[in-house]
Amino acid sequence: MLLRYTLAFFLIGLLWEVASRAAGEALLPSPVTTALLFFQSLADPVYIGHMIVSLKRLICGLTAGALPALFLGLLLGHLKKADWLGAPLVYTTFPLPKIVLLPVFFLFLGLGDASRVLLIALTTGYQMIVIVRAAALSLDPVYETAITCMGAGRWDRIRYVYLPAALPAFLTSLKVACGTAVAVLFLAESFATTTGLGFLIMDAWGVGDTLAMFNGILDMSVIGLLLYAAVWLSEVVLTPWCRAVQLH
Numbered sequence: 001m002l003l004r005y006t007l008a009f010f011l012i013g014l015l016w017e018v019a020s021r022a023a024g025e026a027l028l029p030s031p032v033t034t035a036l037l038f039f040q041s042l043a044d045p046v047y048i049g050h051m052i053v054s055l056k057r058l059i060c061g062l063t064a065g066a067l068p069a070l071f072l073g074l075l076l077g078h079l080k081k082a083d084w085l086g087a088p089l090v091y092t093t094f095p096l097p098k099i100v101l102l103p104v105f106f107l108f109l110g111l112g113d114a115s116r117v118l119l120i121a122l123t124t125g126y127q128m129i130v131i132v133r134a135a136a137l138s139l140d141p142v143y144e145t146a147i148t149c150m151g152a153g154r155w156d157r158i159r160y161v162y163l164p165a166a167l168p169a170f171l172t173s174l175k176v177a178c179g180t181a182v183a184v185l186f187l188a189e190s191f192a193t194t195t196g197l198g199f200l201i202m203d204a205w206g207v208g209d210t211l212a213m214f215n216g217i218l219d220m221s222v223i224g225l226l227l228y229a230a231v232w233l234s235e236v237v238l239t240p241w242c243r244a245v246q247l248h
Contacts, residue, residue: 050197055223124184
């Protein structure tokens, strides 16, 4: 697996280098030049501060979106009365582009982190609710019947059947949400703030500093990749039965 990802990174770097030479360093800095600035930035306390702010917003937003989404997805998937009204509410509001609500959040919550965290949570949470609900609805009723016949109560069914059955779909949706969260973060940090990588990217673009701009883009990509890797590791640890099936 390591070889595959090494080749993928090499191919991306190669395509980037070709594009840089075609467009010119002034317009598209080379991957080597950008990588050097990236590592130099890791020694800059001010730049690290911006990275920490963005990472904090991402983690808080994903957490605030994931936990309610898991609960609501299971609730809608396994409780018909809740799904009767809840599912139409979710699906009629799901197509709304949540980013357009940012000015509304600014109006009610102010220009601080709360508005940006809520935007990330709302955007990613909707995706996860839909996926977890679908996984819950697709659960074979045989499992529920079997554990009920053994005298299991509601909490036992949740712990030993509902949650393990929905966990793979939930973690998959969380991996997808990592990419969505980074995109939303960039937009959220492009307005009414002087902190975060999104602000640095737009500030560099505004003054025509393409190297600093691509450095910010690379930083955001690395953070997104690290979050994705963290969820993948959680998936390996928490759902070993899925890995066993894949190996066969």
